[in-house]
Amino acid sequence: MTYIGLDLGTSSLKAILIDDDQRVLAEHSVALSVSRPHDGWSEQDPKDWADATQTAIRALGVASDLSDVAGIGISGHMHGATLLDASDTVLRPCILWNDTRSAIEAAELDANPQFRDLTGNIVFAGFTAPKVAWVRNNEPDLFDRLAKVLLPKDYLRLALTGEQVAEMSDAAGTSWLDVQKRDWSDDLLAATGLDRSHMPNLxxxxxxxxxxxDTLADDWGLPHGVVIAGGGGDNAASAIGAGVVAKGDAFVSLGTSGVLFAASDAYQPDAASAVHTFCHALPDTWHQMGVILAATDALQWLSRLTGQSAAELTQDLGALQAPSRTLFLPYLGGERTPHNNADMRGQFLHLDHATDAKQAARSVLEGVAFAFADCQVALRSTGTTIESALALGGGAKSDYWLETIATTLDIPLMLPAAGDFGAALGAARLGMMAASGAGSEVATMPKIEKTVAPDPSLTSAFAETHARYREAYSVLKDI
Known part of the structure; x- marks a missing residue:
């Protein structure tokens, strides 16, 4: 048997095909674009997701035989508000995870103590519920026609199956789920003018x-009866792909955004820390995340500013060195953990005549590392200690960045051997579980190519600079 994993990312949709031994037989990515019609807005047309899926699966079929596909798993970026009317017609472009227009609505919902009590999380501006509250306040005609709210990957599920279904890990990021009970909360839905009829099944x-x-199966050369797994939000699916499923397992993800992720066998929230406490994509498991909004996104910003590619900026940086006085605060679109501040913006501090593009690049890499260190502090406040972590995402290709993060966090980072161990593989593994009845034993950790250890001669210098970084935020946040 073979299995397909679909990962709906912000910038692309990726499809992979694996066999029973989890060997990747084929893969294909389709680029996606983001619309930013106003400052702080970020939207996508859900039709583009369905079209990209058609293109990607057809490409898999060109590369490999799909006649024995048994299951499909889906992963996607979380928190998006995809609004449908009673005939499943999309009412407006999807409001994405990194859209901050609903900061006022988020603060109003967060002032209701039920939200933190039941979800275990702050109501962040990026979450789904405040986005729908924004639509209610600013696009009332659309809100009156609203029949169903779907998360991005669950709109793909609707296109694939005709079913309106969500799963626990993604639903936990809406601010409507009782995360401990793993069920929608009637009280939280009512607080945004909704009820269970507006929600998909779980x-x-x-x-x-x-x-x-059947029509899609015939078109793509798949057998009839292929099952679609519940799937997972992108970070939970990445954890399945990386084998981070048991208590003590962790990863650092250097993607567009950044995540410090720890699996847990218990529900242990601390909303005030701005740590995300969500359901995992497997039954009776949870996970905690510190989330920063700009990781490789910060490096891409510097790339646009300097006209040098990210690879050019990060090559030939030499051996790891102590931070200079130059500081970079990577809050280009606000920040989640630990600040919950949608209004803060990025800063360069202590620039001088000697600051060149290479030094600016080091400062950006360090600033993202310090943001991860803030997440580490927040996770510790909930009782979660990370002893080591896998390093995932595009930014993990930079040895200098890995050395910077390992030394800042003072933990070893394990870099997987060549291969894809991200959300697409996690989605395929969930598709395998759904089709075969297998459990978490499918989600094994990858072979480790190398371990990047902290540099003990520099840990104090990075700790001191991290303290300056935290002080800089406290001074600048109100300006």
Whole structure:
């Protein structure tokens, strides 16, 4: 049997095909664009996701035989508000995870203590509920026609199966889920003018959520009856792909945004820390995340500013060195953990005549590392200690960045051997679980190519600079 994993990212949709031994037989990515019609806005057209899926699966079929596909798993960027009317017609472009227009609505909802009590999380401006509250306040005609709210990957599920279904890990990021009970909260829905009829049904990520439409199966060369797994939000699916499923397992993800992720066998929230406490994509498991909004995104910003590619900026940086006086605060679009501040913006401090592009690049890499260190402090405040972590994402290709993060966090980082161990593989593994009835034993950790250890001669210098970084935020946040 073979299995397909679909990962709906912000900048692309990726599809992979694996066999029973989890060997990747084929893969294909389709680029996606983001619309930013106003400052702080970030939107996508859901039709583009469905079109990209058609293109990607057809490409898999060109590269490999799809006649024995048994299951499909889906992953996607979290928190997006995809609004449908009673006929499943999309009412407006999807408001994405990194859209901050609903800061006022988020603060109003967060002032209701039920939200933190039941979800275990702050109501962040990026979450789904405040976005729908914004639509209610600013686009009332659309709100009156609203029949269903779907998360991005769950709109893909609707296109694939005709079923309106969500799963626990993604639903936990809406601010409507009782995260401990793993069920929608009627009280939280009512607080935003909604009820259960507006929500999709809930399943676990490894459960069957529906079957592929026969018309699509015929078009793509798949058998009838292919099951679609519940799937997972992108970070939970990445954890499945990396084998981070048991208490004590962790990863650092250097993608567009940054995540410090720890799996847990218990629900242990501390909303005030701005740590995300969500359901995992497997039953009876949870996870905690410190989330920063700009990781490789900060490096891409510097790339646009300097006209040098990210690879050019990060090559030939030499051996790891102590931070200079130059500081970079990577809050280009606000920040989540630990600040919950949608209004803060990025800063360069202590520039001088000697600051060149290479030094600016080091400062950006360090600033992102310090943002991860803030997440580490927040996770510790909940009782979660990370002893080591896998390093995932595009930014993990930079040895200098890995050395910077390992020394800042003072933990070893494990770099997987060549291969894809991200959300697409996690989605495929969930598709395998749904089709075969297998459990978490499918989600093994990858072979480790190398371990990047902290540099003990520099840990004090990085700790001192991290303290300056934290002080800089406290001074600048109100300006």
């Amino acid at each position: 399943v676990e990520g490894s459960d069957i959520s529906g079957t592929l439409r």
